Structure formats: structure tokens, C-alpha cells
Amino acid sequence: MPEPGLRNLPSKHPGNRIQPPGSRLREVSAQTSAGGPVGIVGLGYVGLPIAVAFAEAGREVVGLDTDPDKIAAINRAESYIEDIPSSSLQALEGRFRATGDYADLAACEAVIICVPTPLTGSRGLDLSYLDSVAGIFSRVLAPGQTVVLESTTYPGTTRDLLAVALEQGGRRAGIDFHLAFSPERIDPGRTDFTVRTTPKLVGGITPACTEKAVALYETICDRVIALSGPEAAELSKLLENIFRSVNIALVNELAQLCDRLGVDVWEVIDAASTKPFGFMRFEPGPGMGGHCLPVDPFYLAFKAREHDFYPEFIELAGKINQSQPLFCVNRIERVLNDNGKPVNGTKILILGVSYKGGVGDTRESPAIKIIRLLRELGADVKYHDPHVPQLEEAGLSDSPDLQSALAEADLTVIVTAHPEFDWGEIVERSRLVFDLRGVTRDLEDPGNVTRL
Numbered sequence: 001m002p003e004p005g006l007r008n009l010p011s012k013h014p015g016n017r018i019q020p021p022g023s024r025l026r027e028v029s030a031q032t033s034a035g036g037p038v039g040i041v042g043l044g045y046v047g048l049p050i051a052v053a054f055a056e057a058g059r060e061v062v063g064l065d066t067d068p069d070k071i072a073a074i075n076r077a078e079s080y081i082e083d084i085p086s087s088s089l090q091a092l093e094g095r096f097r098a099t100g101d102y103a104d105l106a107a108c109e110a111v112i113i114c115v116p117t118p119l120t121g122s123r124g125l126d127l128s129y130l131d132s133v134a135g136i137f138s139r140v141l142a143p144g145q146t147v148v149l150e151s152t153t154y155p156g157t158t159r160d161l162l163a164v165a166l167e168q169g170g171r172r173a174g175i176d177f178h179l180a181f182s183p184e185r186i187d188p189g190r191t192d193f194t195v196r197t198t199p200k201l202v203g204g205i206t207p208a209c210t211e212k213a214v215a216l217y218e219t220i221c222d223r224v225i226a227l228s229g230p231e232a233a234e235l236s237k238l239l240e241n242i243f244r245s246v247n248i249a250l251v252n253e254l255a256q257l258c259d260r261l262g263v264d265v266w267e268v269i270d271a272a273s274t275k276p277f278g279f280m281r282f283e284p285g286p287g288m289g290g291h292c293l294p295v296d297p298f299y300l301a302f303k304a305r306e307h308d309f310y311p312e313f314i315e316l317a318g319k320i321n322q323s324q325p326l327f328c329v330n331r332i333e334r335v336l337n338d339n340g341k342p343v344n345g346t347k348i349l350i351l352g353v354s355y356k357g358g359v360g361d362t363r364e365s366p367a368i369k370i371i372r373l374l375r376e377l378g379a380d381v382k383y384h385d386p387h388v389p390q391l392e393e394a395g396l397s398d399s400p401d402l403q404s405a406l407a408e409a410d411l412t413v414i415v416t417a418h419p420e421f422d423w424g425e426i427v428e429r430s431r432l433v434f435d436l437r438g439v440t441r442d443l444e445d446p447g448n449v450t451r452l
């Protein structure tokens with residue numbers, strides 16, 4: 001009997017075969033100890049918290065990265081990720097060490113891959129990080145190891161790409177080693193859900209692979225959900241992110257329409273949010289940023305096109321969100337115009353440049369696009385962001401003194417709502433404020449604030 005969930009999948013790979021009883025994998029897996037070392041490849045926003053979670057659960061963890069500064073920092077028990085305080089690393093009592101040597105992964109019971117899957121400059125898929133890891137790791141991959149991919153990617157990557165790449169070392173996926181996909185659901189800056197309390201999805205290329213990966217994550221997650229295969233797990237992650245992208249595009253478009261109609265979009269959203277069912281609140285803003293939301297729709301669209309399918313709805317959402325910074329710059333021009341100022345030569349302070357509040361991650365941040373467009377129009381742009389000391393993409397350094405930056409600027413644009421900002425004080429000390437996040441709604445308006 002074929003596995004129910006995998007029956008109709010167009011797999012090119014033998015890993016889709018059903019595991020025969022008594023196969024080599026079962027023999028080998030019976031010999032691996034539960035609770036052996038765990039290897040984490042890629043110690044960034046995703047990999048580091050997972051590494052810490054396993055080490056906190058008592059496992060020995062070997063973290064592998066190509067960045068020597070990160071390796072050195074981990075081995076000094078110094079964190080470079082806001083959500084992980086250095087004290088958490090110090091409390092691990094040496095159970096977590098970092099390396100740049102793949103040979104150190106050979107003794108691991110499981111290896112979890114968390115490397116970037118960005119887009120190229122021309123918006124193509126950049127799977128080069130994953131390719132590189134698979135090529136080198138395949139040479140040291142040990143029999144019976146469980147390999148899990150956590151990087152976000154299109155459905156089919158684990159079975160059709162990663163399995164094939166890892167098999168270059170001579171071991172067969174689903175037979176000599178276990179292989180699964182488990183999407184990372186971390187939301188940097190968030191404290192109400194942790195690695196332990198966020199349910200974990202797992203899909204292996206065979207039922208035995210799923211079983212192994214589920215057992216692995218059960219040591220760090222309260223709830224682990226087994227899926228029919230990696231494709232369902234890969235696609236569920238894209239659905240989660242595309243759901244957000246589509247809903248953000250909807251309210252961004254509504255904000256553009258409200259501007260034409262002269263209606264307050266925030267009031268409309270507040271009103272709709274009073275419905276206790278059938279409505280979920282999303283808020284407009286400067287556009288979508290981060291490593292996931294602007295990127296993931298392209299991964300799905302790529303896979304869809306291979307099947308002569310054009311996901312227009314998803315692509316439209318991406319298009320609207322990408323055009324939102326242009327709309328915001330147009331609004332900035334109008335705010336200045338209403339106050340008798342041109343953009344050219346005007347001092348504009350951008351408040352917050354990371355893609356979301358409470359973090360320092362500037363990947364795909366709409367603030368960068370807004371800064372670039374304003375500078376092209378001749379504006380004298382400065383920024384302040386307590387989480388981002390340098391904005392290399394724009395060749396700018398943070399204005400460390402917020403008070404003098406506010407005093408100097410003709411216009412303050414609130415782009416990222418960091419929790420430490422005091423909005424009352426910012427409004428009071430600014431000449432003009434343009435609020436792209438709706439954070440000034442509850443303040444008494446002294447007459448200098450315009451909202452998106």
C-alpha cells in the first residue's frame with residue numbers, strides 16, 4: 001500500500017518508495033542512541049534559537065557556520081541575536097560549541113539545516129547556500145543520521161533537490177539516512193510563543209524518516225505534528241507566509257483607496273475588528289519586509305510555473321506590497337507640499353529602519369527603499385534606530401542622539417514601531433510627523449501629525 005499523502009506526488013526520487021520492513025535504515029536507527037549530539041548548520045535567526053533549545057534540553061549541540069565571527073562569539077558564549085541573551089549561552093555549561101568544520105557533524109545523531117534561501121538580485125531563487133551545504137555535508141554524512149531541512153523553500157526541495165545532493169556521498173536518503181523537512185515558525189522579537197510552545201510540523205520522505213524527526217523535535221517542542229511528507233510541510237510554511245502577505249496587501253490597497261476617499265483607514269480597521277468572528281486584523285504600513293514575506297511568494301510561483309500554473313492572486317499581493325514604499329514617498333511629498341516645502345533639500349528623519357519593531361534585521365526592509373527614493377528626490381535623509389547602528393545598504397550611520405535628530409529634522413517619518421520609542425515625546429519634539437504605523441492614534445494631536 002502506498003503512503004496516502006505521497007501517492008500522487010510527482011517525485012523523481014526513489015526516496016518516495018515505501019520503506020520495506022527490516023531494511024538497513026531500521027537496523028541502523030535501532031543502534032543510534034536517543035539523545036545524541038545535534039548538529040545545526042547555519043547559526044542565524046533560526047539556527048541559533050534551535051541550537052539553544054536543544055542544549056537547554058540537555059543535548060550536546062554542534063553549531064556549524066561559515067562566519068568566523070559567529071563561531072568565535074558562540075564559543076565565547078556571546079550572543080549576536082536579540083532574542084537570545086548571552087546569559088542563556090553561558091548557562092549551557094559548554095553543551096553548545098560552534099565550528100566551521102563539517103567533520104564535526106559526523107558524530108551527530110541529527111543535523112538540522114537552517115541556511116538562507118534568499119532571492120537573487122533579479123528575483124530568482126538563490127539555493128546556492130543549500131547546495132553548498134549539501135555538497136560538503138554529503139561527504140561526512142554518517143549512516144543512520146537524521147537530516148532535517150528548516151530553511152523556507154518550495155515544495156519538492158527536500159525530496160528532489162536535497163536528497164539527490166546528499167546522495168552524492170554514496171548514502172541513500174530514506175535507506176541509509178533519514179531525511180525530513182520541518183518549517184521554522186520563529187517570529188523574531190516575539191515573547192508569547194517560544195520554540196517549545198510553537199507547534200512543529202514535520203514531514204519525512206518515508207514514514208520512518210517522519211518518525212525519527214518527530215522524536216527529535218519532541219525533545220524541544222510540546223507539540224509535534226507529523227505530515228504525510230516533506231512537500232506538505234514545505235507548502236504549509238509558504239501558505240502561512242502568503243496568508244500574511246495577501247492580507248497585508250489587502251489593507252495596504254485599502255489605505256491607498258482611503259487616501260483617495262478621504263477616509264481614515266485606521267478607523268475602518270478598528271471598526272471591522274470589533275466583529276468577534278470572521279475577521280482578522282491586519283494593518284497597513286510602509287510595505288513588507290524581512291527574509292520571508294517578500295521572498296516566499298516567489299518560491300511558490302517558481303514551482304507553480306513548472307506545472308503551467310500562474311498563481312496570479314499571490315503575485316498580485318507581492319506587487320501591491322512592493323509598490324507600497326512608492327505610495328508612502330508620494331504621501332511624504334504631499335505632506336511636505338501641504339507645509340510649503342519641497343522634498344529637495346528638506347531634512348527628513350526616518351525613525352526605525354528594520355523590517356519590524358523590536359528587531360535589528362533590515363533584510364528587504366521597506367525603509368531602505370523609502371530612503372533611496374527620497375535621496376533620489378534630493379532629500380537630506382538621516383535615520384535613527386536603536387537596533388541598527390549602520391545601514392550599509394544605504395551608506396548611512398545611525399543618528400545616536402534622538403533628541404537632536406528630531407530637533408534638526410523638518411519631517412519625522414515613523415517607519416518602524418520599535419517598542420522603546422516614546423511616541424508622545426517624538427510628536428512633541430518634531431516639527432512635522434508622518435506616521436506610517438498608526439502609533440500616534442491615541443495621542444492628543446498637537447496638529448503636526450499626518451497618518452497613512
Ligand SMILES: NC(=O)c1ccc[n+]([C@@H]2O[C@H](COP(=O)([O-])OP(=O)(O)OC[C@H]3O[C@@H](n4cnc5c(N)ncnc54)[C@H](O)[C@@H]3O)[C@@H](O)[C@H]2O)c1
Pocket residue numbers: 041042043044045046047064065066067070114115116117118129132133150151152153184185186187188291292
Ligand atoms: N528569520 C526568521 O524569522 C525566519 C523564520 C522562518 C524561516 N526562516 C528561514 O530560515 C532560513 C534561515 O534564515 P535566517 O533568518 O536564520 O538566516 P540568517 O542569515 O540569520 O542565518 C543564516 C546563517 O547561515 C550561515 N551560513 C550561510 N551559508 C552557510 C553555509 N554554507 N554553511 C553553514 N552556514 C552558512 C550564515 O553565516 C548565517 O549565520 C531561511 O530559509 C529563512 O527564510 C527564517
